[in-house]
Amino acid sequence: MLKTFSHNSVVHRIGAAALTLFGVAIFVFIMLRAIPGNQITAGLGTEAAALTPAQKLALEQYYGLDQPLVVQFFSWLGNLFTGNLGFSSRAQQSVLDLTVAALPVTFELAIFSIILALLIGIPLGMLSASKPDSPRDALGQIVGLAGLSIPAFLLATALLSGLASSLGFNPNGQAFAPLFSDPLLNLQQMLLPSLVLGFGIAAPIMRTTRTAVLEVRSNDFIRTARAKGVPPRRLQLKHVLGNALVPIVTMTGLQFGYLLGGAVVVEQIFSLPGIGRQVLLGIQQKEYALVQSTVLVIALTFVIVNLLTDLTYRLIDPRVRAS
Amino acid sequence: MSHGFRFTRGAVSALGIAAIVSLAVSGCSSPGTPAPAESAKSGGSLVVGVTSDPDTLFPWKATQFQAVNVLQNVYGTLTEFDGDLNVVPGLAESWDASEDGLTVTLKLREGVTFADGSTFGSEDAVSSLTKIQEQATAAVSRSALASVTAIEASDENTVLLTLSAPDAALPASLAVINMAMLSSDDTEEALNTTPNGTGAYSFDTRAANQSITLVKNTAYWGDEPTLKSVEFRVIPDESSIVSAMQSGNVQMAVFDDPLVAQTAESGTITIAKTPQLSYHALQLNATRGDLTDVNVRLAISCAIDRQEVLDTAALGEGEVTGPITSPAYKSDTDARPCPERDLKKAAAYLAKAGKADGVTIKTIVSQGEYATSVNESQNLKAQLAEAKITLDVETLESGAYVDRWIAGDFDAAVALNGGRPDPDGMYGRYFTSTGNLNKVAGYSSPELDALFAEGRASSDPKDRAAIYEKVSAELEDNAAWVWLFTSYSYTATDSAVQGFVPMANGSLQYLRTTTVN
Numbered sequence: 001m002l003k004t005f006s007h008n009s010v011v012h013r014i015g016a017a018a019l020t021l022f023g024v025a026i027f028v029f030i031m032l033r034a035i036p037g038n039q040i041t042a043g044l045g046t047e048a049a050a051l052t053p054a055q056k057l058a059l060e061q062y063y064g065l066d067q068p069l070v071v072q073f074f075s076w077l078g079n080l081f082t083g084n085l086g087f088s089s090r091a092q093q094s095v096l097d098l099t100v101a102a103l104p105v106t107f108e109l110a111i112f113s114i115i116l117a118l119l120i121g122i123p124l125g126m127l128s129a130s131k132p133d134s135p136r137d138a139l140g141q142i143v144g145l146a147g148l149s150i151p152a153f154l155l156a157t158a159l160l161s162g163l164a165s166s167l168g169f170n171p172n173g174q175a176f177a178p179l180f181s182d183p184l185l186n187l188q189q190m191l192l193p194s195l196v197l198g199f200g201i202a203a204p205i206m207r208t209t210r211t212a213v214l215e216v217r218s219n220d221f222i223r224t225a226r227a228k229g230v231p232p233r234r235l236q237l238k239h240v241l242g243n244a245l246v247p248i249v250t251m252t253g254l255q256f257g258y259l260l261g262g263a264v265v266v267e268q269i270f271s272l273p274g275i276g277r278q279v280l281l282g283i284q285q286k287e288y289a290l291v292q293s294t295v296l297v298i299a300l301t302f303v304i305v306n307l308l309t310d311l312t313y314r315l316i317d318p319r320v321r322a323s
Numbered sequence: 324m325s326h327g328f329r330f331t332r333g334a335v336s337a338l339g340i341a342a343i344v345s346l347a348v349s350g351c352s353s354p355g356t357p358a359p360a361e362s363a364k365s366g367g368s369l370v371v372g373v374t375s376d377p378d379t380l381f382p383w384k385a386t387q388f389q390a391v392n393v394l395q396n397v398y399g400t401l402t403e404f405d406g407d408l409n410v411v412p413g414l415a416e417s418w419d420a421s422e423d424g425l426t427v428t429l430k431l432r433e434g435v436t437f438a439d440g441s442t443f444g445s446e447d448a449v450s451s452l453t454k455i456q457e458q459a460t461a462a463v464s465r466s467a468l469a470s471v472t473a474i475e476a477s478d479e480n481t482v483l484l485t486l487s488a489p490d491a492a493l494p495a496s497l498a499v500i501n502m503a504m505l506s507s508d509d510t511e512e513a514l515n516t517t518p519n520g521t522g523a524y525s526f527d528t529r530a531a532n533q534s535i536t537l538v539k540n541t542a543y544w545g546d547e548p549t550l551k552s553v554e555f556r557v558i559p560d561e562s563s564i565v566s567a568m569q570s571g572n573v574q575m576a577v578f579d580d581p582l583v584a585q586t587a588e589s590g591t592i593t594i595a596k597t598p599q600l601s602y603h604a605l606q607l608n609a610t611r612g613d614l615t616d617v618n619v620r621l622a623i624s625c626a627i628d629r630q631e632v633l634d635t636a637a638l639g640e641g642e643v644t645g646p647i648t649s650p651a652y653k654s655d656t657d658a659r660p661c662p663e664r665d666l667k668k669a670a671a672y673l674a675k676a677g678k679a680d681g682v683t684i685k686t687i688v689s690q691g692e693y694a695t696s697v698n699e700s701q702n703l704k705a706q707l708a709e710a711k712i713t714l715d716v717e718t719l720e721s722g723a724y725v726d727r728w729i730a731g732d733f734d735a736a737v738a739l740n741g742g743r744p745d746p747d748g749m750y751g752r753y754f755t756s757t758g759n760l761n762k763v764a765g766y767s768s769p770e771l772d773a774l775f776a777e778g779r780a781s782s783d784p785k786d787r788a789a790i791y792e793k794v795s796a797e798l799e800d801n802a803a804w805v806w807l808f809t810s811y812s813y814t815a816t817d818s819a820v821q822g823f824v825p826m827a828n829g830s831l832q833y834l835r836t837t838t839v840n
Binding site for chain 2: 037044048050059169170173271273277
């Protein structure tokens with residue numbers, strides 16, 4: 001019976017994912033408690049010194065800090081299974097509601113950023129690979145290096161203040177517009193942050209594309225295709241790029257997963273109420289349940305994205321299907 | 324022969340389409356799309372840029388700057404501060420102390436209503452003050468009512484407070500938002516989501532982590548508030564607030580960082596610089612190690628050039644200060660033992676303490692709590708090293724710093740502490756032997772206990788000024804702490820904003836007289 005299960009790849013993967021998530025839950029719980037301070041001192045700051053012992057106890061009871069750590073952990077974990085991710089006393093909303101509102105913002109930002117990164121990275125990678133060690137390769141490499149080395153906060157701040165002061169253009173200065181309530185403003189608000197993130201992610205995609213394309217081009221089947229008279233454009237797009245896609249998809253999936261974890265700095269600078277900001281605020285305010293639950297949601301999305309990436313291999317590479 | 328890949332027209336097109344779509348989308352609205360504020364009529368609607376969402380909407384527990392600023396406009400207090408920080412009537416039209424000072428009669432304003440339409444009266448005032456005193460409420464200003472032994476309503480609009488000793492600081496204590504008057508029917512749970520006050524503006528909507536909007540309270544007891552609505556819009560990064568002001572989406576913001584304020588100043592944005600009551604200090608813990616000797620503390624005080632700390636750490640943006648920063652009681656910095664840096668005197672004090680070879684002081688400093696902290700510590704360390712005093716600086720994350728500060732677990736601490744208009748409220752809790760922050764202050768004396776008691780017992784402003792001058796001298800002569808400087812706050816306003824009065828305590832209460840054209 002056990003053997004049957006262990007050979008069932010789906011069950012195996014789900015089991016591994018559940019174990020990963022449990023590990024994440026324990027790790028985050030411990031790490032949060034290791035940070036000095038708690039919700040009382042985070043809220044009151046140095047004024048907490050003026051609390052009488054009875055006042056302190058009343059606040060500990062209010063925030064549930066009077067319970068032993070084991071009770072706190074299993075009480076939170078138990079609540080998760082009933083769909084209760086906790087309550088944010090700062091926002092006066094359930095963590096579930098906050099996450100449901102924040103996740104689509106981050107998801108949208110991640111999708112736009114990845115699209116922009118692919119639009120920049122793949123052509124640039126192919127351009128570089130088209131003639132290695134040539135000026136065009138150097139150009140691609142320089143752009144790639146810039147994407148990797150320019151910090152997101154610097155590019156974001158420069159873009160925001162440059163456009164605001166010179167053109168008065170700053171859609172992110174307005175109240176955030178959700179995609180379905182004001183699509184036009186929402187797309188404007190996503191433009192600059194997506195560009196900043198997309199530029200940063202384009203660099204590894206460009207490098208991966210370049211390496212993969214160079215490797216595929218040295219294969220015999222490319223020489224055969226060329227000998228059979230396949231037109232250059234078709235050769236590059238179908239035969240070369242098509243076979244170079246696996247590492248590009250891997251890199252894209254990885255980057256997408258990271259983006260879903262919340263691009264904290266970019267969300268901060270462009271005032272996007274995404275998941276990254278939610279975690280940051282939670283850590284600043286020591287809202288334990290908020291941070292624990294949100295990090296678990298992020299870990300879950302990461303696991304799902306990895307799974308989807310694996311499935312994509314099957315679509316783009318017949319060898320994976322065959323195996 | 325290699326068949327290199329050519330950068331195809333298709334690839335160019337893909338990039339081009341992306342750029343065109345982006346520009347088309349962005350081009351659909353003109354630069355600096357008008358914020359809602361600009362389309363409003365009458366007093367207009369104002370958007371204030373803030374870096375953080377309030378961490379609570381319950382006024383008795385609010386200490387965060389952003390929370391206090393929102394709640395000050397929503398709730399009323401029995402007394403208030405005017406623009407010069409004088410105590411003036413609020414929900415109490417008048418207050419009279421009995422001859423022995425042990426009974427205070429508060430006459431409440433009639434015809435005041437809460438946002439939910441219910442009437443404010445003595446029942447609400449008694450309920451509020453009683454609950455603030457209860458330990459279970461965990462109200463942060465509970466200690467300010469320590470002298471109050473009984474609270475009762477003598478009629479619908481009169482409240483009698485019985486005191487254990489005369490307390491001249493009480494009217495000022497009642498003016499802070501942590502003493503807000505709440506309806507006796509309200510609960511903390513309800514007010515956390517739906518604030519219900521008697522202030523100039525009423526709570527309208529909140530989008531967590533994004534904004535809070537207040538609307539004019541048409542039933543407000545004072546002059547009709549001028550603005551139709553005020554939105555506190557959360558833009559976490561101060562530079563991004565500047566950009567939002569430059570693009571016309573935000574009309575007002577308050578900055579602490581002079582560099583940010585400098586970048587904001589332009590043709591349409593003006594900056595008002597206001598000296599603050601809060602002060603930067605090197606707190607010395609006189610209960611620990613070498614610091615128990617007053618001569619060591621005086622040596623430290625004499626070895627520091629305050630102006631140099633201010634110039635180095637805060638670009639000279641501020642004023643050197645003594646203990647009391649309130650304009651009415653301001654300490655004379657020339658009266659301290661070493662008005663200027665005096666290394667010879669510092670050496671003499673060290674020799675008197677038997678520490679001619681020098682001392683080492685373990686000092687905590689917070690990283691991230693406020694902009695200048697680490698720079699201050701570095702300058703202090705450099706200056707004190709010249710007097711054979713080694714500042715062993717431990718730089719801590721703000722949470723760790725607060726934990727150590729609260730526990731009084733430090734020899735010295737580089738600190739930025741909040742100030743109050745009344746010196747008793749400001750320092751009584753630190754430097755009296757029974758003060759609830761005395762463990763953190765690390766210093767008290769019978770002389771100070773007597774002086775603070777005398778200050779509370781006297782209601783004559785001149786007498787009180789003389790008493791607090793003595794308090795100031797006592798603190799400086801014993802080098803209880805080393806007071807360094809006060810900073811400015813920078814109120815940035817768009818040219819369309821008129822009538823706002825910045826205050827030294829950082830209050831935004833004058834949003835009620837502000838207009839947006």
